[in-house]
Amino acid sequence: MPHYVDLHAHYLPALDDGATDPAMSLQMLRAIAALGFSELFATPHQRAGMFMPERAAIDRAFEAAQAQAVEVDLTAKLGLGAENFWDAVLLQRLRDRTVPSYGGGPAFLFEIPNQLMPPNLENELFDLRVGGMLPVMAHPERYAAIQRDISLAEKLGRHAALMVDLGALDGAHGKAEMKTARRLVLEGLATAAASDIHRPADQTSVAAGMAWIRKQRGPAALDRLLDQNPRRLLSGDLPEAGEA
Numbered sequence: 001m002p003h004y005v006d007l008h009a010h011y012l013p014a015l016d017d018g019a020t021d022p023a024m025s026l027q028m029l030r031a032i033a034a035l036g037f038s039e040l041f042a043t044p045h046q047r048a049g050m051f052m053p054e055r056a057a058i059d060r061a062f063e064a065a066q067a068q069a070v071e072v073d074l075t076a077k078l079g080l081g082a083e084n085f086w087d088a089v090l091l092q093r094l095r096d097r098t099v100p101s102y103g104g105g106p107a108f109l110f111e112i113p114n115q116l117m118p119p120n121l122e123n124e125l126f127d128l129r130v131g132g133m134l135p136v137m138a139h140p141e142r143y144a145a146i147q148r149d150i151s152l153a154e155k156l157g158r159h160a161a162l163m164v165d166l167g168a169l170d171g172a173h174g175k176a177e178m179k180t181a182r183r184l185v186l187e188g189l190a191t192a193a194a195s196d197i198h199r200p201a202d203q204t205s206v207a208a209g210m211a212w213i214r215k216q217r218g219p220a221a222l223d224r225l226l227d228q229n230p231r232r233l234l235s236g237d238l239p240e241a242g243e244a
């Protein structure tokens with residue numbers, strides 16, 4: 001039975017650099033569901049000056065995707081979140097407690113600039129945890145500071161979940177990203193993994209990343225990264241490093 005939870009995907013059409021239309025959106029949903037996923041969270045980008053679809057447009061796209069999924073008897077459940085870029089808009093939303101999180105719960109997905117670690121990030125994440133939020137860092141393998149020094153991932157991982165892109169494990173995003181993603185999984189620093197699917201063709205590298213985890217760490221680790229830990233995150237519970 002499919003039982004994995006995908007916490008990072010761009011299948012809602014015409015909102016960001018993901019699916020361009022409803023037909024492609026459905027293709028992507030089917031592509032991920034076929035890999036054993038039963039819960040598929042849409043995480044459209046929220047990034048000032050680049051992708052900032054309005055809340056109402058996101059809700060409309062999500063409702064349409066759900067209706068389409070019902071129409072074609074897709075058995076997977078759809079959920080809604082957002083990929084929040086660490087910018088002034090996000091910081092304000094965090095202060096106002098209006099950040100678009102997973103299903104309106106405590107966990108929210110965020111990304112930071114690849115080349116520049118926000119100053120004071122570790123303390124900010126700590127404060128968010130104390131305030132009852134659960135920050136989930138998207139593709140930690142992509143950030144130069146973590147590529148240079150893996151111990152930074154360990155520090156950030158005390159206050160945030162680290163969610164690697166499955167495709168990165170197969171080299172879909174570059175060599176440095178692959179090396180770092182693999183290290184995060186092998187050293188137990190990755191809390192979860194996700195598709196980050198942007199196009200139906202991404203299915204191939206996502207499947208290869210899953211196969212890599214199964215081969216290197218075994219099926220129980222794949223279950224932790226794609227089933228148990230994502231579900232814990234959704235309920236606001238941060239698994240400790242090593243538990244992953």
Ligand SMILES: [Fe+2]
Nearest residue numbers: 008083138196
């Ligand atoms: Fe993404």
